[in-house]
Amino acid sequence: MAEVREFTLPDLGEGLTEAEVVRWLVKVGDVVVVDQPVVEVETAKAMVEVPCPYGGVVTARFGEEGSELPVGAPLLTVAVGEPLPAGAAAPHAKDSTSGAPEGRGAEGSGNVLVGYGTQAPAARRRRIRTPAGGPAVPPPAPAPVPDPATRAVISPLVRRLARERGLDLAEVRGSGPDGLITRADVERATAPAEHRAAEPAPGRGGLQDAGAARRIPLRGVRGAVAEKLSRSRREIPDATCWVDADATELLAARRAMNAAGDPKVSLLAVLARICTAALAEYPELNATVDTEAREIVRLSGVHLGFAAQTDRGLVVPVVRDAHLRNAAELSEEIGRLTEAARTGSLAPAELTGGTFTLNNYGVFGVDGSTPILNHPEAAMLGVGRIAPKPWVVDGELAVRQVVQLSFTFDHRVCDGGTAGGFLRYVADCVERPAVLLRSL
Incomplete structure (x- = not known):
């Protein structure tokens, strides 16, 4: 039976x-x-x-x-x-x-x-039940051992990419540790075919047939992001201010931090530490709005989200209790969450509960942005690319490493004076990292 x-x-x-x-x-x-x-x-x-x-x-x-x-x-x-x-x-x-x-x-x-x-x-x-007089059934055979090439694929995203491109992973030699098949291996194996498929038809300027529109369902992560951003635009009266800052000293301070040979501290982690220090000075920005109760809810802990672009779209992993971590601890946790985001292995709890977001859009090579707030959060700091630009230092023109900082905030939570004060504090920390010593 x-x-x-x-x-x-x-x-x-x-x-x-x-x-x-x-x-x-x-x-x-x-x-x-x-x-x-x-x-x-x-x-x-x-x-x-x-x-x-x-x-x-x-x-x-x-x-x-x-x-x-x-x-x-x-x-x-x-x-x-x-x-x-x-x-x-x-x-x-x-x-x-x-x-x-x-x-x-x-x-x-x-x-x-x-x-x-x-x-x-x-x-x-x-x-x-086995019918009366019917034959007995043997015990099941042991579970089959997966093909080594398939077993060596850890990331679900890599498997999905291979499936979408019609690639048999059994024919791919992994370049990662212990034969791990990576996304780069899949892209390399399919690059020639992808290149031929992308070649434009004569006389069409690289465009496909006008009647061959492709519909992409707004589901999964992409659908959730679309809904959250739409809700943010509908409900939150946001505003943005920005300032240019000389990041030369910040970059020098980070080089000094990493000179000791310990695990490297990322620039994003240093900026995250600046954010937590700024929120300690301006705690009213670590908040959300309860629209039904018509109340501003100020939150005691800083759960810092940071925007990460992945194959599945934009995700915002959250560093829990960021205000209790130093720069090295923030760097370690950001690195772990970033890798999990890339492989699609983030737990749902690691993508929710943020109270403030750090958006480093400078990695895309752009200077500025006016991002949409990550509902229901009340504020977001944006960081553009750091690039050499002319800058006045002690009355003399010099080439300095300059970054544009933007600050988007819910105008129901604070006015422009508070937002400007927060952004100016962040800029001061970027220009003079010693300012952070006051909060350590």
């Missing part, structure tokens, strides 16, 4: 109610073990692999790749139970995505499966 248990899409946290099926990791008839990842899904926060709490044989899958499923919807059914004597027909199953049985027993009887493992008590259950 075997027992079939249904595994539903679990609650992925942070109020998420649905997820898109990106890739199935198992097929009907595969043997799975407890906590084995069975499907890769994308939520509005991150891409995650969902492990199955049961061990046994997969009898059905629900949801095609690219479809969206609500939390609580069936993902898989798995046959579990005590292994029966060996020497009988192989198990058969029905894949719910096609609706057709994959096979039947020797006498045309119903599908018979057997599995093993432990199960969660809350799962819905149904039982399948």
